[in-house]
Amino acid sequence: MNKNIITIMKKxxxxFFGDARMVVTALILPGLMIYVVYSFMGVAMKDMFMPSDDHTPVLNAVNFPQSIAKIAPQYGFEVNAVTDTDEIRTQIGNKETDILIVFPEKFDESVESYDTKLSSVKPPNIEIYYNSVNPDSSEAYGLAVSMLDEYEASLSNKFDINRDVVSDLATNEDVMAFSIASLLPFLLTMLMFTGCMSxxxxxxxxxxxxxxxxxxxxxxxxxxxxxxxxxxxxGVLAFLCGLSSVIGTFVSLPKMMMLDESGIDMNIYGAVDYVLIALIVLSTILMIIAVISIISAFSKTIKEAGTSVTPLMIVVMVVGISSMFGGGAATEITYYLIPLYNSVQAMSGVFSFNYSMTNVLVAIISNVVYACAGGFIxxxxxxxxxxxFSR
Amino acid sequence: MPEILRVEGLKKTFTLSAKQQKLEKTRSKTKVAVNDLSFTVNEGEIFGLLGPNGAGKTTTLRMLATLIRPDSGDAFLDGFSVKTQPYEVRKLIGFLTSELKLEEFFTPNYLFDFFANLHNVGRAAREARKAELFATFGIAEFAEVKVANLSTGMKQKVSLALAIIHDPKIIIFDEPTNGLDVLTAKTVTDFLLEQKASGKTIVVSTHIFSLVEKICDRAGIIIDGTMAVCDTLSALTADKSLEDKFFDIYSESVGDEQ
Incomplete structure (x- = not known):
């Protein structure tokens, strides 16, 4: 490479690396912050929405019928026969117990004699009381509803759906790839852009x-x-900053998405996929750097440059979100000529194992061409x- | 002495913004900063461009340093045109102005190596040159201190050293002693005289008469972008002091306009 280019790059x-403040704020902090914030959010959300693992759901029942008593233990319920509904309702409100089911008197007999076609009265009614703010109560409610639904279905069993069959033919890999493909292109685009912007x-x-x-x-x-x-x-520095954020994201994403310890298995992707992603990311960074450099060169001060780049940030966010909607990556080749959109679509395609090599290469090459045009400008x-000399 | 720098009909016009038009109290959208300026400088002399603020001195020197392009006319430095061979011209000159700043984050030592690389000075030559210049200017003792932490005088010394890393034939210096205390100013004038002694050609711009009288062999007085007079210093100061001479010329040329 040309000697002067190397001299400028070395400088x-x-x-950058000689300035501890810059290294910390641009390189280390973003990754660390993402890790801390995502992990914290994950843990907090788990606390808020997930029932505790070792909790046995408590079912308080009035007029508890024999038929249900037989199947309740299969669902893990601990059953309490009660009579004072007001007190139990207060306890549910105070998160002291999980649910209350009020059966009509002689439930089994009423169900037995009820004919869906001929009866002129309404069928027997069951009331279930729960507390949606208490995750344990919510879970017990869901469990009770499905228990009762299944009992009702078993009374008039004429056909089953998907008995003893794994009906979802998507492999674990597909499921993983689908969620990665909808989230990561957006995250990567944002991280690349903020890296360049700093x-x-x-x-x-x-x-x-x-x-x-x-x-x-x-x-x-x-x-x-x-x-x-x-x-x-x-470009190289922005890539490093982006990498720091990506590492932070990957380490904390399992917590954020409330997955178990196994986390996200990135081994589902092969070497070719990773090489393509790296090429897409590098070419995109060069393209973004070119655009922000031109804006910066037009600006008189750092502050002015920052202000001018901010509207672009909104565009980048909107384009980044495009990977979350629509049916997977675009297929028409012309889409892969649109800067930024092409990168998001190409990454989305590679992550979901559903891409045309031509389109991805078109995206990479067009980004490099845009970067060169930017360099020329x-x-x-x-x-x-x-x-x-503008002042 | 042979001529090394020739300026031929140099002209530069700036467009004015609405705000600048108000400040200049003019309706014209353009301002002619340098208007058909011609002069020559001989090898080995110190040439002074003298003139009031806004006369076009800095613009002229920037054109000589290839930082801005003349609208018409041309200048030739050692035969190279600033218009068509700016790259060759930049190899030839050392340009110094208070507007060219040093990156505060780096040390003089680092900046010396950086600019030596940009000037294509090899490693061995660079180290020898560094030892020489750092000793001359007394930079060695603060060579590893960030520029941000240096005093104005120290910064000026570093700027001087960096401008002549590549041992340029021609030194162009805009307002060499502006804003400097007497001690630092003396460092600068001593530097210019030493450079002259070693055979360099020097072009300075200034509005300080005493500086011209002290160091210049020849001088040109610029008023409103045109050369009012250009002669040897002894001819300029034959009958009266340079300052009185300037006032004569100034009232003459401004009188012409009004």
Whole structure:
């Protein structure tokens, strides 16, 4: 590689890694923060929504019929026959007990004699009381409803659905890939963008603001070398920042999604998939760096650059979310020419094992082409006295 | 002495924003900063561009340093055109101005290596040059201190050293002693005289008459972007002091306009 490009890149790296504050805020903190926040959210949500594992659901029943008494233990219920419904209802409100089921008197006989076609009165009614805020109570309620539904179905069993058959033909891998494909492209896009956003304004608008870029421009360096050196070094640094966030995300995602210890098994993807993802990510970062660099070069100060880039952030978020909706990755090749959208779709495709190699390559190549075009524009801007000396 | 720098009909016009138009009290959307400026500088001399604020001195020097492009006209430094061969011109010159800042985060030592690389100075030559320049300017003792923590005088010394890493034939210096205390200013003028002694050609711009009288061999007085007079210092100061001479020329040229 050209000597001047390497000199510029080395300086950018020395600037970044020599500054403890920058390394901490741009490189270490994002990953760490994501890990802490996601883990905390996961644990908190588990507390809030998940019933405790070792809890035996307590079923308080009035007029508890024989038929149900036979099947209740199969569902793990501990049954209490009660008469004072008001007191139990208060206890449920206070989260002291789980549910109360009030059966009509002579439930079994009424059910026996009720004919769905001929009876003119309404069928016997069961009242179930629970507390939706108490996860244990909610779970017991769900359990009771399905127990009663199944009992009702068994009374007039004419046919079954999916008896002794695993009907969902999606493999575990497919299920995993589906959830990864809907979430990760968005996360990766956001992380790439924020990585670039924390670096490029400082390096380009900052040098302009401090008057140090003109010092470089009076040396015999080609403007293109300066532009390429800046973009490549920023690309590498943004990749590292993104990587930190990705690691933080991967380590904490199982907790966030309330999965068990096995977590997300990324072994479902092969080497080719990872290489494609890496290429998509790298080409996208270069493209984003080019755009933010140009915006930064137009800006007079770091602050102005940050303000100008913010609206772009909203666009990036909207495009990133596109992977969460719609039926998987787009198939028309023209979609893969749209910057950013192409990366999101390509990543979504690779993660869900459902992609055309041509489309992914088109996305990667078009990103590189856009980055080169950006480099060309940046070179022109470094040549422009209006840009360099604008106050 | 042979001529090393030739400026031919240099012209530069800036477009004014609405705000600037108000400040300048003009309705014209453009301002001619440098208007058909021509002069020559001989090898081995110190040439001074003298003029009031806003006369176009800085713009002229920036064009010579290839930082901005002339609208018309051209300048040739050792035969290379600033318009068509800016890359060659930059190899030839050391450009110094208070507007070119050093990155505060780095140490003089690091910056020296960085700029030496950009100037294509090899490793061995770089170390020899570093030892020499750091000794000359007394930089060695703060070579590993970040620029941010240096005093104005120290920064100026570092800037001087960095500008001549590549041993340029021509040194272009915008307002060399502005804002410096007498001690630092002396460092700078001593530096310029030493460079002249070692055969370099130097172009400085200033509005300080005493500086021109002290160091310049020849000088040109710029008023409103045009060269009012350009001659050797002895000719300029033959009958009266440079300052009085300047006031004569100034009232003459401004009188012409009004």
């Amino acid at each position: 950018e790296f020395a600037r 670096l490029a304004p400082e390096s380009i608008a900052g040098e302009k603001e401090r008057g140090t870029i003109a010092t470089i421009l009076v040396t015999p360096i080609k403007r293109s070398e300066l532009a390429i050196g800046k973009m490549l070094s920023l 940046l070179t022109r801007m470094f040549n422009s006295e209006k840009v360099i």
